[in-house]
Amino acid sequence: MDIPQELDEKITEAISHYPVSKRSAVLPVLHLLQHHFGYITEEGVTWTAEKLGLEPINVLEVVTFYPGFRQKAPGKYHIRVCRTLSCAMSGSYELMEKLCELADIDRDTVTHHDPIAVSKDGKFSIEFAECLACCGFGPVCLVNDDFHEKVSAESAKDLLAQYS
Amino acid sequence: MGDITYKAGREPHPREKRLIFRNVDREGWDTSIDCAMKDGGYEQAKKALTLEPKAITDEVKTSGLRGRGGAGFPTGVKWGFIPPTNTKPVYLICNADESEPGTFKDRYILHQDPHQLIEGMIISCYAVGAKLAYIYVREEFPEAAKILEKAIGEAHEKGFLGKDIQGSGFDLEIYVHRGAGAYICGEETGLIESLEGKRPYPRIKPPYFPAALGLYMSPTIVNNVETLCHVKHIMEMGGEEYAKLGTPRNTGTRILCVSGDVQQPGYYEVEVGKLTFGELVNDVCGGLKSGRKLKAVIPGGSSAKVLRADERFKIKKGDDEVEIGVEDIPMDFDTLMACGSMAGSGGVIVMDDSRSMTWVLNNINNFYAHESCGQCTPCREGSLWMKKITDRVVSGGGTPSDIDTLAGVAKNIDGRTICAFGEACSWPTSSFVAKFRDELVASTTEENAGKATTPEAAAQRRYLKAEPVA
Numbered sequence: 001m002d003i004p005q006e007l008d009e010k011i012t013e014a015i016s017h018y019p020v021s022k023r024s025a026v027l028p029v030l031h032l033l034q035h036h037f038g039y040i041t042e043e044g045v046t047w048t049a050e051k052l053g054l055e056p057i058n059v060l061e062v063v064t065f066y067p068g069f070r071q072k073a074p075g076k077y078h079i080r081v082c083r084t085l086s087c088a089m090s091g092s093y094e095l096m097e098k099l100c101e102l103a104d105i106d107r108d109t110v111t112h113h114d115p116i117a118v119s120k121d122g123k124f125s126i127e128f129a130e131c132l133a134c135c136g137f138g139p140v141c142l143v144n145d146d147f148h149e150k151v152s153a154e155s156a157k158d159l160l161a162q163y164s
Numbered sequence: 165m166g167d168i169t170y171k172a173g174r175e176p177h178p179r180e181k182r183l184i185f186r187n188v189d190r191e192g193w194d195t196s197i198d199c200a201m202k203d204g205g206y207e208q209a210k211k212a213l214t215l216e217p218k219a220i221t222d223e224v225k226t227s228g229l230r231g232r233g234g235a236g237f238p239t240g241v242k243w244g245f246i247p248p249t250n251t252k253p254v255y256l257i258c259n260a261d262e263s264e265p266g267t268f269k270d271r272y273i274l275h276q277d278p279h280q281l282i283e284g285m286i287i288s289c290y291a292v293g294a295k296l297a298y299i300y301v302r303e304e305f306p307e308a309a310k311i312l313e314k315a316i317g318e319a320h321e322k323g324f325l326g327k328d329i330q331g332s333g334f335d336l337e338i339y340v341h342r343g344a345g346a347y348i349c350g351e352e353t354g355l356i357e358s359l360e361g362k363r364p365y366p367r368i369k370p371p372y373f374p375a376a377l378g379l380y381m382s383p384t385i386v387n388n389v390e391t392l393c394h395v396k397h398i399m400e401m402g403g404e405e406y407a408k409l410g411t412p413r414n415t416g417t418r419i420l421c422v423s424g425d426v427q428q429p430g431y432y433e434v435e436v437g438k439l440t441f442g443e444l445v446n447d448v449c450g451g452l453k454s455g456r457k458l459k460a461v462i463p464g465g466s467s468a469k470v471l472r473a474d475e476r477f478k479i480k481k482g483d484d485e486v487e488i489g490v491e492d493i494p495m496d497f498d499t500l501m502a503c504g505s506m507a508g509s510g511g512v513i514v515m516d517d518s519r520s521m522t523w524v525l526n527n528i529n530n531f532y533a534h535e536s537c538g539q540c541t542p543c544r545e546g547s548l549w550m551k552k553i554t555d556r557v558v559s560g561g562g563t564p565s566d567i568d569t570l571a572g573v574a575k576n577i578d579g580r581t582i583c584a585f586g587e588a589c590s591w592p593t594s595s596f597v598a599k600f601r602d603e604l605v606a607s608t609t610e611e612n613a614g615k616a617t618t619p620e621a622a623a624q625r626r627y628l629k630a631e632p633v634a
């Protein structure tokens with residue numbers, strides 16, 4: 001696995017935030033790896049374990065538990081649409097449908113263990129997220145690290161246009 | 165402070181009392197430390213560092229401050245649970261996991277006023293003797309994590325963090341720790357496990373409070389973002405003065421997050437208990453959507469029991485017992501509890517008569533089935549069963565007896581689990597069944613009763629008379 005120097009420095013810095021137990025750095029290290037590589041590979045798991053003096057299973061169990069870690073490549077732009085009550089009441093399921101239609105994404109492949117669907121051209125991927133803590137201004141979604149509120153099915157096209 | 169102006173269209177409602185949200189949507193306000201310090205930022209931290217730690221805890225006790233994360237537990241009392249004979253290091257964790265459906269208040273503090281939180285944390289850490297603190301931010305707030313990291317750096321530069329803060333001899337480091345998208349990380353012992361680098365499996369109680377045994381098996385104080393911000397204002401006003409805000413036993417202000425079927429959903433900071441639910445909806449939020457009638461409200465995040473619009477409640481007023489309706493309920497901890505629900509995290513979800521309660525319950529059940537951590541069988545299996553049953557009912561395959569089954573499953577979770585998620589996931593179902601039974605039953609059909617609900621079940625019944633799949 002090729003870890004560029006800049007990433008390595010960030011990882012060392014992250015580990016230093018946990019003077020009592022290196023194990024605490026599992027989540028931050030995984031975040032940094034995922035941010036750089038797009039998802040967590042098998043190699044990423046063993047590398048993290050070695051770095052923190054853990055067994056690989058200690059890292060893998062974390063990767064498989066948290067919805068925030070992915071084991072497959074997302075699209076260039078990864079969209080997370082809130083599906084929880086307040087957003088659903090303001091039309092988030094309709095938004096999801098529209099986004100899939102516009103970005104040519106087939107969500108029939110989605111299962112509990114593989115919640116992400118990727119567009120045919122690999123540009124967009126999408127999944128439902130649970131309440132994103134902006135319930136008064138739904139439907140809301142995240143595109144990579146950008147937050148968007150009041151995205152209706154009608155404005156879905158404009159949203160995607162920002163990421164072309 | 166009459167000199168504050170707010171961004172056009174974002175002005176606070178006249179019924180609001182802005183303490184914590186004073187700088188939210190404020191004109192000319194930014195997240196830099198210079199901006200905060202020009203406005204009196206860090207003065208309370210400086211003052212606190214000249215006092216005895218115990219004096220601060222006493223002020224917080226006097227203020228009557230109750231936690232804003234969900235349980236409403238008195239903050240000063242919680243701080244007092246650190247064993248007096250303790251020799252281990254003490255930690256403080258700010259719970260910025262904000263993920264209870266319907267709740268959206270911590271988001272604005274983190275994004276717009278990070279120095280208020282850091283100042284509150286410095287004061288609180290000094291009071292409880294913590295030299296290392298973490299802010300556990302949910303992963304879906306990437307921007308907030310960046311803002312906080314920058315703010316922490318600035319506070320370091322100005323000598324409010326690090327070694328020997330402002331010459332007081334007190335050392336403190338605060339780090340940001342990002343979660344990874346799991347609701348259960350909001351539960352304080354799950355949060356601690358997550359911070360230790362593990363799956364966020366909540367810990368078995370007792371000990372009931374991490375203040376006795378928490379992070380790295382040391383005494384740990386876990387408080388919500390809003391709670392820690394209140395500490396700064398208690399320092400400023402004094403506990404007694406602060407306690408004059410709000411109502412007795414329900415002091416101070418709190419941020420109500422209103423979503424759902426109202427004209428102006430949003431965040432409103434009000435004195436606790438000074439506003440009834442009716443005033444909140446009709447005055448502050450501009451009323452219901454035109455031509456619609458109130459059907460139900462979930463008053464404190466999706467885990468709180470639903471209230472039906474035409475319910476009547478008997479509550480104590482002084483020495484008398486009075487009967488009130490939903491619109492008359494003052495939005496405070498004790499009254500909502502007396503009405504059989506809870507003030508929880510301040511997330512108020514309003515539903516009008518256009519909503520199907522079966523659909524609403526199904527949406528909520530989906531959330532809990534997805535978020536159960538899976539340690540306890542009643543919660544892991546039960547939350548999924550409740551989801552599957554309501555899935556079936558909304559798709560037209562339900563039978564009347566499903567509704568009783570739902571209530572039975574919920575009853576068998578409540579009180580039989582490691583953490584309060586068990587109650588959180590069963591209360592929606594038990595309260596919806598209790599209060600909207602007729603509607604739920606009406607969305608099922610008698611004729612489905614004898615039908616197989618899956619193709620597999622239909623196949624297994626091949627020796628019976630041929631029958632269609634529901």
Ligand SMILES: Cc1cc2nc3c(=O)[nH]c(=O)nc-3n(C[C@H](O)[C@H](O)[C@H](O)COP(=O)(O)O)c2cc1C
Pocket residue numbers: 230231232233234235236237239259260261262263264347348349350351352353386387388389391392583584585588
């Ligand atoms: C399932 C579950 C989820 C919770 N989620 C949160 C949360 O997102 N944010 C929060 O501050 N508290 C949450 N809590 C409450 C915390 O366990 C804890 O009581 C709280 O952070 C204490 O802070 P306070 O005393 O300042 O309210 C949750 C509790 C449970 C049982």
Ligand code: SF4
Pocket residue numbers: 348365366535536537538539540541543544581582583584585586
């Ligand atoms: S009640 Fe549910 S969420 Fe809590 S520990 Fe048990 S299985 Fe996990």
Ligand code: FES
Pocket residue numbers: 082083084085086087088130131132133134135138140265266267
């Ligand atoms: S329900 Fe979508 S942000 Fe809360």
